[in-house]
Amino acid sequence: MTSPYVQEYNGLSSGCACPLCGAPTYEGNGCNTCFLPFKVIESIQSRPDMPRFVGVLGTSGVGKTVYLGMLLDLLARGECGLHGLARSPFTLTLHRKLILALERQRFPEKTPIESDRWDWLHCEITAGRKKGPYDVVAPDVAGEAVVGELESQGTYKTIRALIARCAGLVILIDVVQIVGDGKGQELFAMQLISYLDALKPRKRNRKIDVPVAVVFTKTDLCDEPIRDPESFARANTSALYSLCQARLERISFYFSGVAGSTGRLIDRDGQEMLVPLRVEPRGIVEPFAWMVQQLR
Ligand SMILES: Nc1nc2c(ncn2[C@@H]2O[C@H](COP(=O)(O)OP(=O)(O)OP(=O)(O)O)[C@@H](O)[C@H]2O)c(=O)[nH]1
Ligand SMILES: [Mg+2]
Structure with missing residues (x-):
């Protein structure tokens, strides 16, 4: 048929x-x-039916692969009222890569820049009785490609098409860099929202209708637990916060962390490497659950 x-x-x-x-x-x-x-x-x-495309975007090293792999693991088990059923074998590749790496007390390899080497996920999502099931498709992209596309539009066509087409966007921000007073993460997120603004057609003076979840990653590395992500965003990324309020109809802030504790290893070449000693996922499904509830 x-x-x-x-x-x-x-x-x-x-x-x-x-x-x-x-x-x-x-x-x-x-x-x-x-x-x-x-x-x-x-x-x-x-x-x-046609799936919803979702973008999970951030700079290189922000934690996209770890986030997406853990999301698949939790969705397969059913968390926060959400259930995700892999609709293709390639979805399991991304899931398997993360689980095998964590089993060896390692983080996964960085994502190659070539788009034909990116992993994709295609899941059927069931979100309680009211909605769904419906399909979500998302790629695990390389951070350099996202930054490259924002800097020189049309260079990374998959990224451009994804931003133009996405039904929802998850923007990952490295909390360690924010706490360390770096402005790069905030500026990246602002550039991404401006790009989304430019690509999404809508009536004049109307806000962007695409739901956007801003997720501060690696909170397990923060000394102080952060209790209210929105207040944290307002206080530490005030320019981004104002832009979100001005341009986005639906915006929500979250924290996530995958490792419960980490250690530093020095390899034979003297390179330092962060390794997960314990896995304790937090705040992984919540932003996604909020976003899929918003999808129309
Ligand atoms: N402590 C801690 N570290 C994390 C976490 N997630 C990622 N990391 C660290 O961040 C590094 C990069 O994570 P990835 O998921 O590979 O980052 P990415 O955004 O996919 O990066 P690209 O593939 O280069 O775009 C990992 O190797 C870990 O060192 C987390 O939840 N907690
Ligand atoms: Mg990656």
């Missing part, structure tokens, strides 16, 4: 429209415009 989705996009005889950017694609190939891999197109086409 052909799914309604395929029929809808079968205007072209040789293939279908790319579910991410809308450009024509050809049978058996990924998208030549935004580089959405064929396996993702195929997985989406096998489903009856």
Whole structure:
């Protein structure tokens, strides 16, 4: 049986429209415009309804891979009233990479910059009785690609297409850098919101309707527990906070942490490495749960 989705996009005889950017694609190939891999197109086409694309974005080293891998683990078990069922084997690759790394008391490898090497997730999400189930698709992108696209638009077409198309956005911010008085993380998040603003068509003077969750990561490394993320954002990232209030219709602030305790190892080359000694995920599902509740 052909799914309604395929029929809808079968205007072209040789293939279908790319579910991410809308450009024509050809049978058996990924998208030549935004580089959405064929396996993702195929997985989406096998489903009856169009998925929601979600962006989980942040600079390199902010914790995207760790966050997404742990999110998949918790969703598979069912947390915060959310259940996630992997809809494709490639979803399990991202999940497995994190779990295998944590089992060895390591963090996963950094994500390669080439978009054809990114892992993707495609999950069916059930959020209680009121909503769903519906599908969510998200890539685990490299931070350099996000920064590169913000700095030179059109350089990383997958990132551009994702920001233009996303139904929801999770922006990760490294809390250690914020507490250390660095402005880079805040400026990155502001640039990303401005880019979203530029790409999302809407009526004049209206705020951006896409729900945005701002997540301060690695809170396990903070000396002081942070109790109220919104007050923390207002006090420590005031320019970002004001921009969010001015431009976003739906915004919420969160904290997350995956490691319960960490240690520092020095390898043979004298390189220092942070390793997780204990795994104690906190605040992983909450931002995602808020965001999927907002998705229309
Ligand atoms: N303490 C602590 N450290 C973390 C946590 N998450 C990530 N880290 C550290 O941050 C590093 C980078 O995490 P990744 O998830 O690989 O970061 P990323 O955003 O995917 O980075 P790119 O792949 O380069 O874009 C890890 O190797 C850890 O050292 C966390 O929850 N707690
Ligand atoms: Mg990564």
